Amino acid sequence: MYKVFVNDKPLFLTNRVEKETDFQMFLLESVDIEQLIIKMFNNQVNKAFLYYPDEKAILKKMKEKIPVVKAGGGLVYNDRGEVLFIFRNGKWDLPKGGTEKGEDMEQTAMREVEEETGVKNLKVVKKLQKTYHIFKRNGQYKLKVTYWYEMKTSYTGKLLGQADEGIEKVVWLKPDDIKEVLTNSYENIKLLFEKEKAIL
Template identity: 40%
Template sequence: MYKVFVNEKKLSISKYPEDVEKKFQYENFATLEIAIDLLENTSCPELNIYGDNLLQIWEDFSKLYRVIEAAGGVVSNKDEDVLFIRRLGKWDLAKGKIEKGESLEQAALREIEEETGLKELILEKYLNTTFHIYTERTGEKILKTTYWFKVTYVGNTAPIPQTEEGISEVSWKNKQQIMDEVLPMTFENIKLILADYWKSN
């Protein structure tokens, strides 16, 4: 199953129908266009498209967008606190676009280092991939695919926000702080990846 966030609303693409209020059996591109229109322009909170050939549906869906690939990490320290960045009033995890010739792992570590100033990082394992849709200033629609890794920080340096990227704060949060401060002020795909991270521990 694929879960894509459209304006922070979930579009699930699955082989079998999900237990949600609105669901469509996949027929063709029009099915996708109707679903996206409902999520973007109505109060519909969640939608499911299902069909036997899941890979074909996903391929068709991806053709509607320019795909940008990114990589990032859920970084923890020896106290099991998790590292967050704050940008435009929202808490997020360090991540960024994969550069030409980079592996996913190299991109994740580079982006964490650039956005937080931390260098002593050990990439542990792949966690999961998230998808969300946004529109560029030019009007071009983007499907952003982000590959997430579990990363451990073994140093003692204080993190430094990359202010030129609009990051105002970098902060370690324990689980209670994540529940109280981060989750109310973050994105749906970050909630998903945090859930995957906690399951993996």
């Protein structure tokens, strides 16, 4: 099962038929995906399941219905065990961004972290899960697949938010403070911390 966020509301891709309770179920094969997305953005649908019988092909089927954009991002720790956060568009987020020609996802993630925060000397520790969300650009809905990496750095220099990306603040947060900032963050960022058990 995949969890795709539409305006922070969950859209599950599943191969199991569930009895509708607090959600609506649609057939991935025949659903008008754009209409469903619009309803989710307009708060007319808060939670939805898209059913497709073949679990292995479910994401491929979704990608046939909506253009895909790939991004790379970092969950970055310093030597004190603090985590790097950025603040933009009124929410706490992790540094991430779109891939450029000739880059692999790991290179994208490291370049984006450095560009958005000024943090250097990054080292990828391990690959984390991918997250999925739908956004609108130039009048078109797109599915963003973000490849996340846990990174380490011994960098102690100045933090510089990338102004042209709308980043207002870049901070190192102690593990104890993370829970609080996640109350004003995105669902797929919270998912990352749940999965990685990074909240103590």
